[in-house]
Amino acid sequence: MTDHKTGTREEWLAARLELLEAEKALTRRSDELARWRQELPWVRIDKEYRFETDEGIASLADLFRGRSQLLIYHFMFGPEYTAGCPSCSAIADGFNGSVVHLANHDVTLCAVSRAPLAKLQAYKRRMGWSFPWASSFDSDFNYDFQAAHTKEQWQSGVVEYNFRAMDVRPSLEAGKESLWLAEIASGVGTDWATYRREAPGVSAFALEDGVVYHTYSAYTRGLDGLWGIRHEQN
Numbered sequence: 433m434t435d436h437k438t439g440t441r442e443e444w445l446a447a448r449l450e451l452l453e454a455e456k457a458l459t460r461r462s463d464e465l466a467r468w469r470q471e472l473p474w475v476r477i478d479k480e481y482r483f484e485t486d487e488g489i490a491s492l493a494d495l496f497r498g499r500s501q502l503l504i505y506h507f508m509f510g511p512e513y514t515a516g517c518p519s520c521s522a523i524a525d526g527f528n529g530s531v532v533h534l535a536n537h538d539v540t541l542c543a544v545s546r547a548p549l550a551k552l553q554a555y556k557r558r559m560g561w562s563f564p565w566a567s568s569f570d571s572d573f574n575y576d577f578q579a580a581h582t583k584e585q586w587q588s589g590v591v592e593y594n595f596r597a598m599d600v601r602p603s604l605e606a607g608k609e610s611l612w613l614a615e616i617a618s619g620v621g622t623d624w625a626t627y628r629r630e631a632p633g634v635s636a637f638a639l640e641d642g643v644v645y646h647t648y649s650a651y652t653r654g655l656d657g658l659w660g661i662r663h664e665q666n
Contacts, residue, residue, distance in 0.1 A: 474638060474645035481573045483566040484549040492573075495566060496639045501539040505658070506579030506633040509545035509552065511569060513630075514621030516545075516555050520632055523659045527563040544568050546580055546630065577649060579633045586629060593631055594651040600628075634658065 439447075481492045496502045507524060508517035516524075524543060531541050542564040545552055549567040556565055574580035581591045590597050610624075617627035632655060636648040 469648060472648060474647050477637070477644040477646055479572070479576070481568070481571050483544065483568055483571065483573070485564065485566045486549075486553070490566065492637070492644050493639060493642070495540065495542050495564070496637075496644075497540045497564070499535065499538045499540045500639050502637040502639070503534065503539060503541045504635045504637070505541070505543045506574060506577065506631065506635065507543040507545045507565070508627075508630040508632050509547040509555070509620075510580070510622070510626065510630045511547050511551075512622045512626050513547055513551070516559075516620065517627075517630070517632070518616070518619060519659075521559065523632075523655065524561065524563070525559070526658070528561060531563045540564070542566055544573065544579075546571075546574050574630070577633065577635050578651065579631050581629050581631065583625075583629065586625065594654075 477492060483490045483492075483495065485495075492502075495504070505520075505524065505527070507520045509515075509520070527541060527543070534541050544566050546568055548569050552565050552567055556562075568574050575582070578593050578595075581593075585591045586600060590599055592598070613624045617624040620627060631651065633649060633651040634655060635646065638645045638647050
């Protein structure tokens with residue numbers, strides 16, 4: 433037997449209309465935040481980054497592929513991984529269709545990971561993906577944009593992620609979680625300490641008069657908008 437509340441159609445409609453008002457308020461607030469997001473100052477990128485792509489070595493400007501805007505998904509696939517992060521993979525499953533529509537709005541979508549290009553290409557074939565995916569192996573790019581952390585940073589107990597210092601020292605509950613965490617890490621062929629040195633995120637860039645600017649980045653729950661299946665489950 434269900435333990436959920438039941439009611440008449442009239443009761444359901446009354447509750448649904450009340451919820452609709454809250455949903456509309458959330459939508460209006462989301463629109464306000466979108467405008468606020470667009471007003472963030474642009475930060476010029478002067479550092480030279482190099483990526484490996486299917487077409488060869490590329491600069492950050494090259495990743496724009498002739499367009500004025502670039503969205504980079506920081507895909508968790510470290511050099512030691514044998515497969516991509518399962519959560520990142522679930523998000524990326526929707527990229528093939530998005531790439532075409534974004535391109536028509538002068539936006540290039542590209543994933544970037546620290547694993548060597550050959551590993552990314554093999555996993556891409558396995559998953560049936562066609563979106564651009566670049567390797568930042570031997571580059572500071574992921575570290576500079578909080579999408580990777582060194583072993584020393586993790587051992588210090590505090591890392592910078594989502595624009596703040598995050599305490600990563602084990603909690604009292606860590607023992608209860610250890611088997612679950614180990615299972616996640618083993619799924620990509622590594623251990624938890626190695627797996628977690630990568631981090632998910634998305635960063636936006638603009639190209640104007642040959643200069644690349646960083647315009648936005650988001651992490652953790654800021655990625656919910658990219659994860660279509662999560663919204664379906666909710």
